[in-house]
Amino acid sequence: TRRRSARKQQPAATDDDTPPMTPSDYSACFVLLLLYTLQGVPMGLSMTVPFLLQEMGPDAVSYKEQAVFALCSWPFSLKLLWAPIVDSVYSKKWGRRKTWFVPIQLLAGLLFIWAGRPSSVDEMMGGDGKPPNVPKLTAIFFSMYFLMATQDIAVDGWALTMLSPPHVEKGSTMNVIGQNLGSFLGFVFFLALNDADTCNTYLRSVPSDEPLVT
Numbered sequence: 001t002r003r004r005s006a007r008k009q010q011p012a013a014t015d016d017d018t019p020p021m022t023p024s025d026y027s028a029c030f031v032l033l034l035l036y037t038l039q040g041v042p043m044g045l046s047m048t049v050p051f052l053l054q055e056m057g058p059d060a061v062s063y064k065e066q067a068v069f070a071l072c073s074w075p076f077s078l079k080l081l082w083a084p085i086v087d088s089v090y091s092k093k094w095g096r097r098k099t100w101f102v103p104i105q106l107l108a109g110l111l112f113i114w115a116g117r118p119s120s121v122d123e124m125m126g127g128d129g130k131p132p133n134v135p136k137l138t139a140i141f142f143s144m145y146f147l148m149a150t151q152d153i154a155v156d157g158w159a160l161t162m163l164s165p166p167h168v169e170k171g172s173t174m175n176v177i178g179q180n181l182g183s184f185l186g187f188v189f190f191l192a193l194n195d196a197d198t199c200n201t202y203l204r205s206v207p208s209d210e211p212l213v214t
Contacts, residue, residue, distance in 0.1 A: 018166050025170070028162035032174040033181075035101065035155050040182020042108070042144040046072055047187045048194070049141070052125065053132055060126065065134040072141035075149040086153040097158035104151045108144060115140050121214075 021029075049069060053061045090099040114120065124140070126132035159171030192198045193213035200207040 019164075021167055021170075022164060025164055025167050028159075029170055029174055032155065032159055032162065032171055033178045035151070036175050036178025037182040037185075038105070038108075039148045039152055039155075040179035040184075041186040042141070042148055043073075043179070044183035044186020044188075045190065046141045046145070047183070048190055049137060051191065052194075053134075056126060056132070061132055061134060065132075069134055069138045069141070072138050072145055075142065075146040076152070079149040079153055082150070083153045086150060087157060097154045100154040101151045101158075104147050104154075108147050111140065111144060111147070 050066060053066070086100055087096075090096040094102070115124070122128060123130075124133045124137045156171070156175070159174070160168060163170055190213060193203075194211045196209055196211045199212050203212065
């Protein structure tokens, strides 16, 4: 008689083996989504500036000035240089991540308030017949990008400890969704509210020559 050895077949790993997300995971995803969305808003606003400058006419801003303004996005490409500082320097009272992104959000809010004053907007965007102040525009958005890039370092590290090990990859998903959502709000949504025709067509019952947002 032949003896046939019975081989135990091990079941293949499936996605069903991953434990479900806990309430703390859902809360962490919401916080991450909110923080990444806040990071995306300044990026979207920076993309509106070239369109707004182009509306002033071909002679309002030169190609050289447009190239200078494009430098404002460099901090996200260079954040690797100060990432070790963000990971190693922190207050034990506040925690490794909150030490950075809480002050950064306060500074970003103050910068938005200061730059959003009518006098500042007129100076930067060329009000009263004056040419746009591209160096000041570049400096403000460069500072904002620097703050958001620094926050991105801190939030990326925080995502590794906020989420449970089986769901750490959800942090990358929140990053992509949040930054794209923020960019949409700062770019497409802002340009729509900045256009009087769009506002009259979709948002107003009584037409007006002024947009909702300037």
